[in-house]
Amino acid sequence: MIRAGTGPTRKGTDLETRKKAVEIRQVSKMFGTFQALETVSFDIYDNEFFTLLGPSGCGKTTLLRMIAGFEEPSTGQIVLHGNDIQALPPHKRRVNTVFQNYALFPHMTLEQNIAYALENLGWPKEMIRARVAEMLDLVHMSKFARRKPQQLSGGQRQRIALARALAPEPEVLLLDEPLSALDLKLRQAMREELRALQRQTGLTFVFVTHDQEEALDMSDRICVLGDGRIQQLGTPREVYEDPSNRFVAHFIGETNFFDVDVLSVEGDMARVRTPLGLDLTASQKHVAADQSRATLSLRPEKIGLEEQATGEILTGTVTSTNYLGGYTYYVIRVGEADIRVSRRNAMSHVPSLAEGATVRLGFLPESARVLGQ
Amino acid sequence: MRDFRFWGLLPAHVLMALTLIVPILIIVAVSFSTRGAYGGFEFTFTTDAYRQILFNEGWTGELEFNPQYLYIIGRTVLLACCTTFLCMALAFPIAYWITLQGHKARVILLFAVTLPFWVSMIVRVYAWLIILGNDGVIEKGLRLTGLVDDLPSLLFNNGAMLAGMVYSYIPLMILPVFASIEKLDPALIEASHDLHGSRWVTLRRIILPLCWPGLVAGAILVFVPCLGAVLEPVLLGGGKILMMGNLIQMQFGGARNWPFGASIAIVLMCLVMVFLLLNGLRATRKAMEEMA
Numbered sequence: 094m095i096r097a098g099t100g101p102t103r104k105g106t107d108l109e110t111r112k113k114a115v116e117i118r119q120v121s122k123m124f125g126t127f128q129a130l131e132t133v134s135f136d137i138y139d140n141e142f143f144t145l146l147g148p149s150g151c152g153k154t155t156l157l158r159m160i161a162g163f164e165e166p167s168t169g170q171i172v173l174h175g176n177d178i179q180a181l182p183p184h185k186r187r188v189n190t191v192f193q194n195y196a197l198f199p200h201m202t203l204e205q206n207i208a209y210a211l212e213n214l215g216w217p218k219e220m221i222r223a224r225v226a227e228m229l230d231l232v233h234m235s236k237f238a239r240r241k242p243q244q245l246s247g248g249q250r251q252r253i254a255l256a257r258a259l260a261p262e263p264e265v266l267l268l269d270e271p272l273s274a275l276d277l278k279l280r281q282a283m284r285e286e287l288r289a290l291q292r293q294t295g296l297t298f299v300f301v302t303h304d305q306e307e308a309l310d311m312s313d314r315i316c317v318l319g320d321g322r323i324q325q326l327g328t329p330r331e332v333y334e335d336p337s338n339r340f341v342a343h344f345i346g347e348t349n350f351f352d353v354d355v356l357s358v359e360g361d362m363a364r365v366r367t368p369l370g371l372d373l374t375a376s377q378k379h380v381a382a383d384q385s386r387a388t389l390s391l392r393p394e395k396i397g398l399e400e401q402a403t404g405e406i407l408t409g410t411v412t413s414t415n416y417l418g419g420y421t422y423y424v425i426r427v428g429e430a431d432i433r434v435s436r437r438n439a440m441s442h443v444p445s446l447a448e449g450a451t452v453r454l455g456f457l458p459e460s461a462r463v464l465g466q
Numbered sequence: 467m468r469d470f471r472f473w474g475l476l477p478a479h480v481l482m483a484l485t486l487i488v489p490i491l492i493i494v495a496v497s498f499s500t501r502g503a504y505g506g507f508e509f510t511f512t513t514d515a516y517r518q519i520l521f522n523e524g525w526t527g528e529l530e531f532n533p534q535y536l537y538i539i540g541r542t543v544l545l546a547c548c549t550t551f552l553c554m555a556l557a558f559p560i561a562y563w564i565t566l567q568g569h570k571a572r573v574i575l576l577f578a579v580t581l582p583f584w585v586s587m588i589v590r591v592y593a594w595l596i597i598l599g600n601d602g603v604i605e606k607g608l609r610l611t612g613l614v615d616d617l618p619s620l621l622f623n624n625g626a627m628l629a630g631m632v633y634s635y636i637p638l639m640i641l642p643v644f645a646s647i648e649k650l651d652p653a654l655i656e657a658s659h660d661l662h663g664s665r666w667v668t669l670r671r672i673i674l675p676l677c678w679p680g681l682v683a684g685a686i687l688v689f690v691p692c693l694g695a696v697l698e699p700v701l702l703g704g705g706k707i708l709m710m711g712n713l714i715q716m717q718f719g720g721a722r723n724w725p726f727g728a729s730i731a732i733v734l735m736c737l738v739m740v741f742l743l744l745n746g747l748r749a750t751r752k753a754m755e756e757m758a
């Protein structure tokens with residue numbers, strides 16, 4: 094059943110009052126002697142678009158496969174809506190997966206593909222027929238019901254894979270890098286569709302990707318995984334604006350790093366000394382109490398050039414310019430450091446700065462972040 | 467370029483003509499000839515040889531229906547069907563198991579499957595005489611357990627013949643089935659489990675249909691030589707049960723009725739062609755469906 098628009102309001106809802114859809118409790122995974130996933134625990138809430146983000150080999154797919162039942166956790170348990178599903182084989186779990194390369198059955202028509210799960214669940218014939226029609230309609234593929242998967246384009250296959258996974262009314266929908274096989278334009282269009290579909294169905298989506306932009310665009314919350322550990326779990330804004338450590342700041346978006354000495358920490362602010370000999374009071378959320386060394390992260394878009402330079406002012410030489418249409422990226426040498434700066438082209442009616450030019454650059458100290466370890 | 471194609475392929479064409487087409491034409495000619503007084507044949511056109519498959523000539527020259535040879539043809543087809551079916555049933559799990567092994571083990575196992583081909587067919591069939599025969603491995607083994615005292619002979623019956631046939635032809639089934647299973651995308655099997663398909667449902671609705679081309683290819687490879695099998699019926703079946711292959715051999719040998727032997731050979735060839743044609747039609751129909 095599609096509960097379009099009847100789900101609880103999405104954003105701004107207090108997470109604690111929402112029902113837990115999936116609980117990952119003390120789960121770890123070893124492959125032989127290789128630790129694919131260190132012990133992790135977190136909850137995924139009902140109605141949430143939850144993303145597991147990380148580079149390849151970070152353990153995100155392993156985690157997804159453990160929820161689906163294709164891998165067994167080495168320790169810990171996975172709970173689905175309050176029930177421990179550890180002992181259930183994949184075909185008895187009320188979760189369905191959209192596979193990376195869709196894995197549509199080539200010998201079946203699209204209708205048969207979608208009906209497959211329903212037949213296995215023993216639905217009556219008329220209900221199956223109605224549900225298949227409903228699903229085809231949902232993904233705008235009704236015209237193609239009798240086609241075989243080989244006769245579809247990538248985007249169409251993607252939609253059918255979605256319809257097939259949604260048909261048996263899973264409690265949670267798992268998506269394993271579903272957009273990675275599509276070309277750029279289609280990928281962007283499918284992002285919109287996926288998000289709309291999630292709102293429309295009110296279903297919990299667990300989405301695996303290595304594409305940070307995708308994650309920022311679609312997720313309610315992002316779990317950033319690296320080296321088999323959770324690096325940070327938070328909303329897209331939190332992980333971008335307040336990355337917990339160097340890994341997260343580096344993986345999500347562009348940034349400039351400076352090794353700094355921590356002088357003092359007071360609430361959300363930390364006083365640090367930069368290698369340029371500058372003392373700054375920057376924002377912090379994740380610095381430990383006894384931390385003396387830290388990384389300062391300064392996003393390229395938070396730095397103003399020339400007439401937009403405010404706050405702390407530095408002078409440097411432009412060493413390279415990259416014109417990217419909407420933006421121009423500059424690398425500016427200040428003392429011993431190369432600082433990357435991006436400038437929106439619409440905002441500056443001046444032509445690109447020439448390489449070799451001496452420029453003023455400035456940033457507000459509170460827009461710089463002191464990272465934890 | 468055209469020239470090269472003509473001259474390049476000429477040896478192959480000549481070889482085909484000399485070793486395939488000419489002999490078949492000779493057999494056709496013999497089948498329409500009259501039996502020679504001392505074996506061989508005399509070429510005076512007659513269809514007697516074919517008539518003999520269905521009718522006996524009575525004392526007074528009248529024809530009476532004789533189903534004896536039809537039985538032999540039917541029995542041969544039945545044996546070929548049973549062998550093919552058993553080969554399928556056994557080869558599928560074996561091939562599946564091989565695909566699950568590591569790369570190195572796979573190469574070794576596939577080599578082991580083809581190993582019997584390196585040994586003469588007669589030797590291999592004789593090996594079964596030793597296994598099944600009096601004081602053979604099985605009989606001795608059973609007697610050692612003390613459970614069975616008096617065994618009926620394991621040799622010279624339909625079972626022994628079937629065992630020998632399956633043994634001889636199963637590699638021809640395992641190889642194409644292995645190839646088709648190996649091509650199977652493991653994600654499809656996971657997808658089936660994910661979509662609430664149990665192991666059995668996954669096997670029946672996903673794995674078997676997708677491996678079907680391999681099974682069909684294997685079935686043809688097994689079925690066709692089974693129709694003409696000679697050794698197994700003689701050595702393991704004891705020669706008591708006649709198959710088409712034996713019948714043909716007898717006509718050219720002891721019975722000295724070449725035209726009759728040739729006519730049965732032609733019938734056998736037609737049978738094979740009918741089965742291949744049916745399969746071809748099926749494949750074409752399927753291809754048409756895919757196109758539509």
